[in-house]
Amino acid sequence: MSTAVSSDRRPADVQPLVVMKDVGKTYGNVHALQGVHLEVYPGEVTCVLGDNGAGKSTLIKIMAGLHEHTGGVFEVGGVQRHLASPRAAQALGIATVYQDLALAPLMSVWRNFFMGNELRRGLFLDSRRMKRIADEELQKMGIHIGDLDRPVGGLSGGQKQCIAIARAIYFGAKVIILDEPTAALGVKQSGVVLRYIAKARDAGLGVVFITHNPHHAHLVGNHFLVLKLGRLVLDAHRDELTLDQLTAEMAGGQELDELQHELRGVEAGKTVDPDDPEVELSGPGKPQVSDG
């Protein structure tokens, strides 16, 4: 698979597309994000990893214009911004592909490609031109769908993701944010999407790739951020980090060790009664082991 990532650092004169400095977000009393630093560079994939509730979606919602940050500085193209709407983000070239995608399943591939940006000839839709352009653009990115009149609902999850990404690129995105694009996909389809992320990167876009999967991140990522309870616990360039280190970080490192310690002595497959005094607990929690 052609996802090879150069380990070379970027030239010094390349400016970041998006910068966050000490950014925070509170929802009432909840500190969803605190003290986050992030830079998105053209031609690079910035991976954001973290467990459930870590703050990944909150982070991208700030970039995507869905939520305003409540602390710190957020810059796009060197200018400080508070984005009040997704439209404001799009106008600055920031496109977001959400997991549930916002493609219309009953509409054809080419109609989806141009949804909201339809080409017209006089009063009528210029379907021939839209179809031709959609075809060219998808081919250019190596996506082979065949009949573009097919409804999108019949395509695989990976193909749908790719159409959404191709559309964002065609309509001028400079930064593309992907929220867990491979989470619901099998190995093969994930490969399709990862190849496509690599293409977007190689086309010079700044890609922000949100994922739970360190293997997927490591295949295409240049830079890795790990969030935990709203704070950055890891911020490393590709050449500072191995896949094993990233995997250990995502698996919870010390927490996993503690869990292993806690579960020690429990026979595999045996149902544990947490109130059974025979079961020795060394940590504060109780083991969740059950065979049915």
Ligand SMILES: Nc1ncnc2c1ncn2[C@@H]1O[C@H](COP(=O)(O)OP(=O)(O)OP(=O)(O)O)[C@@H](O)[C@H]1O
């Ligand atoms: N609209 C909201 N109102 C109140 N709290 C929120 C809101 N959105 C998120 N949170 C809280 O902020 C924290 C971070 O949530 P966020 O959705 O950003 O996590 P995440 O890393 O995307 O998790 P997941 O992997 O489950 O999608 C959580 O504690 C969550 O409960």
Ligand SMILES: [Mg+2]
């Ligand atoms: Mg989320």
